[in-house]
Amino acid sequence: MMAGSGSDHLRADQDQVLTVTDLVVEFPTKGGGKVHAVSGISFDLLRGETLGILGESGCGKSSAGRAVMQLPPPTSGSVRLEETELTGLSKSAVRSKRRPMQMILQDPVSALNPRRRVKDLVAEGPRIWGKKVTDQQIRDVLSEVGLDPDVVMDRRPYEMSGGQCQRVCIARALMLEPTVMICDEPVSSLDVSVQAxxxxxxEQARERLRLSMIFIAHDVAVVKNISDRVMVMYLGKVCEITPSDGLAQRALHPYTKLLLDSVPEAELMDDSEVARGGQTSTELPSPLNPPSGCRFRTRCPLASEVCKEEEPKLRELAPGHWVACHHADDGAAPTRAVIGEEGNPETGLVTEEAAADAATADDRVTDADESVATKAEPPKRAADEG
Amino acid sequence: MTTTTTEPVELNPYEEDPLLVVDALHTEIMTPRGALKAVDGVTFSLRQGETLGVVGESGSGKSVMGRTVMGLYRSGGNMNVSGQVLLEGEDIQSMTARELRRVWGSKVGMVFQDPMTALNPVKKIGTHLTETLKEHSKLDGKAARNRAEELLNLVGIPEPRRRLDQFPHEMSGGMRQRVVIAIALANNPRLLIADEPTTALDVTVQKQILDLLQRLQAELGMAVILISHNLGVVAGRADRVGVMYAGRFAELAPAKQLFADPRHHYTRALLAAIPKLEQPPHVRLDAIEGAPPNMVNPPHGCRFAPRCRAAQEDCTHVPPRLVPTDQSNLMGHKRHWYACYHPVSHDTPGGE
Incomplete structure (x- = not known):
């Protein structure tokens, strides 16, 4: 099935390190249904580039990251690392072929074996591949990630803070000299000061080793800060791929705008800013039975008939900026999405769609919420973690 | 260089007839390694209808402070509480368990971080609400149920009547948190303590919940203590913000002043460490080096000094007290307090 997101945005003419086409991840449920975690997404990664994947829980961003790592292998689709196709390989072949690709996970403490010391944890990767690891190498990599080798070498994970454990995880990944790093919410369990x-x-590691990175997170500002390009996902689909510079002004997809509007910022908010909004949106439809056509239409202020029938393809609306929305370029699209039942009191931008939308808003809360709650409960893992 | 006033101005929580007074609150938790000073001298007051945002990193003591104010943490067992918490003049910490049950719900309500564990999984939503209602008033079953329906309506849950017969697992996280809020508000408390109410939720849902809290506060006129690790959550929602570090307020000021003109180096550093949407990508963040102190044995003097770029010799001896900025026209609760010997000034924006 051509999933409607299209693959025109792939840059075959450039130095691609990783190319993912039509990636589909589905998890079977008890009742014989399927959770559509990722439904046919395509993206590529150039050497030295960082691609941010942004979305809320349940959007499929983590499932996509794991499928690229073959953890587990995707239901269908292709993952090419440099010249090697990773899907369809035997387990042992995958293990050796994906070595240049390393992953950093969200919870650094549970990602480390609690019974091993830091020096063994760090040396584990190369040792598995039969390489001798010298003490000096371990010390070098630990200093590189900002840990004092003399202090932490003999510690175990529980003797360290979350930030320190995350540094150890990064050191483990770096020991295998990767070309691609996949970071799945690497800072979301950390405090702001440690996060920075x-x-x-x-960033330092990426620059020094010319790494390519996939950075998966739900925090708009964090993703924007570290990425060259941002890919926004919603319910297993790609909404928008855009250069991250000027993301807030550039965003065209109504979902991206909704995300941007929801970000609470510590910068000076004037009162009007706070007052804006109202009841913004309903909740995520069930990934067991995603809406037809555009998956965001049940929450979208611009939704119309065509959105129900036809799935939007990614279209290039500006150089390097791809949007999957039928209405993103309708006339002078307002830079901020018109959300909320009363529309936007300041600009008075109450489109007809928005008004109609507001009228049915309550019904939709129920539908969407109910389907999430009652049906998506059994395949908790897939639905919750996205 | 040190701010020397002939008569040091003290933060007096009793002025202006406050709803809540917290005076020199200390909460110690006994651990095998010694007494952990989770809250170590917090003083503030809250007026009716006011929102105080409390921000800090994990381990700063903000949640323990919230629970001590609530009376969930009290002396005894492995806890040791000193100082005063007065809610409408009544001392929470000296109440009996029976008295506390009367106060919880009717005078002070609490919203916890995780809406799943805050609700009993084998009780229906309606039961959760009616048991709270019946505890505090003589409502009969039917009246309580009607009131419960009203409450669900109030927190923006569609089809409240049907929801009353549902179990918590049948609802999404955002809906559950609305239920928790409805329970906390059931008996019209004067004070609501919201401890990280949106941390477990997605951003779009987070905004809905914060909007809801703000609306309800305006409608019902309660005071709110909004505890969060996220400065952004607190920024637009609080009248005043207290920044906690290592069990104390580093700074306590009206929200706008705090964000526009932070005086404490910790506040400034915290603001600088957050990635901003407006910045171009790949801007190196101004991280705070090091880690918060061990609260069993906290450093002498200013607790932020070991991580502070502006720290000097005198910072390491006597802990700085909260002092007001010299804008003397601002009285009482409008004052901007900070605890620093070498505050951030406009001449040296970097603070170095």
Whole structure:
């Protein structure tokens, strides 16, 4: 099935390190249904580039990251790392072929074996591949990630803070000299001050080793800060792929705008800013039975008939900026999405769609919410973690 | 260089007839390694209808402070509480368990971080609400049920009547948190303590919940203590913000002043460490090096000094007290307090 997101945005003429086409991840449920975690997404990664994947829980961003790592292999689709196709390989072949690709996970403490010491944790990767690891190498990599080797070498994960454990995880990944790093919410369990340290560290490593990175997170500002390009996902689909510079002004997809509007910022908010909004949106439809056509239409202020029938394809609306929305370029699209039942009191932008939308808003809350709650409960893992 | 006033101005929580007074609150937790000073001298007051945002990193003591104010943490067992918490003049910490049950719900309500564990999985939503209602008033079953329906309506849950017969697992996280809020508000408390109410939720849902809290506060006129690790959550929602570090307020000021003109280096550093949407990508973040202190044995003097770029010799001896900025026209609750010997000033924006 051509999933409607299209693959015109792939840059075959450039130095691609990783090419993912038509990636589909589905999880069977008890009742014989399927959770559509990722439904045919395509993206590529150039050497030295960072691609941010942004979305809320349940949007499929983590499932996509894991499928690229073959953890587990995707239901269908292709993952090419440099010249090697990873899907369809035997387990042992996958293990050796994906070595240049390393992953950093969200919870650094549970990602480490609690019974091993830092020096063994760090050396584990190369040792599996039969390489001798010298003490000096371990010390070097630990200093590189900002840990004092003399202090932490003999510690175990529970003797360290979350930030320190995340540094150890990064050191483990770096030991295998990767070309691609997949970071799945690497800073979302950390405090702001530590988060900044880890983000800086990842940037440093990327620059020094010319790494390519996939950075998966739900925090718009964090993703924007570290990425060259941002891919926004919703319910297993790609909404928008855009250069991250000027993301807030550039965003065209109504979902991206909704995300941007929801970000609470510590910068000075004037009162009007706070007052804006109202009841913004309903909740995520069930990934067991996603809406027809555009999957965002049940929450979209611009939704119309065509959105129900036809799935929008990614279209290039500006150089390097791809949007999957039928209405993103309708006339002078307002830079901020018109959301909320009363529309936007300041600009008075109450489109007909928005008004109609508001009228049915309540019904939709129920439908969407009910389907999430009652049906999506059994396949909790897939639905919750996205 | 040190701010020397002939008569040091003290933060007096008793002025202006407050709803809540927290005076020199200390909460110690006994651990095998010694007494952990989770809250170590917090003083503030809250007026009716006011929102105080409390921000800080994990381990700063903000949640323990919230629970001590609530009376969930009290002396005894492995806890040791000193200082005063007065809610409408009544001392929460000296109440009996029976008295506390009377106060919880009717005078002070609490919203916890995780809406799943805050609700009993084997009780229906309606039962959750009516048991709270019946505890505090003589409503009969039918009246309580009607009131429960009203409450669900109030927190923006569609089809409240049907929802009353549902179990918590049948609802999404955002809906559950609305139920938790409805329970907390059931008996019209004067004070609501919301401890990380949106941390477990997605951003779009987070905004809905924060909007809801704000609306309800305006409608019902309660005071709110909004505890969060996210400065952004607190920024637009609180009248005043207290920044906690290592069990104390580093700074306590009207929200706008705090964000526009932070005086404490910790506040400034915290603001600088957050990635901003407006910045171009790949901007190196101004991280705070090091880690918060061990609260069993906190450093002498200013607790932020070991991580502070502006720290000097005198910072390491005596802990700085909260002092007001020199804008003397601002009285009482409008004052901007900070605890720093070498505050951030406009001449040296970097603070170095």
């Amino acid at each position: 340290q880890i983000l800086n560290l990842l």
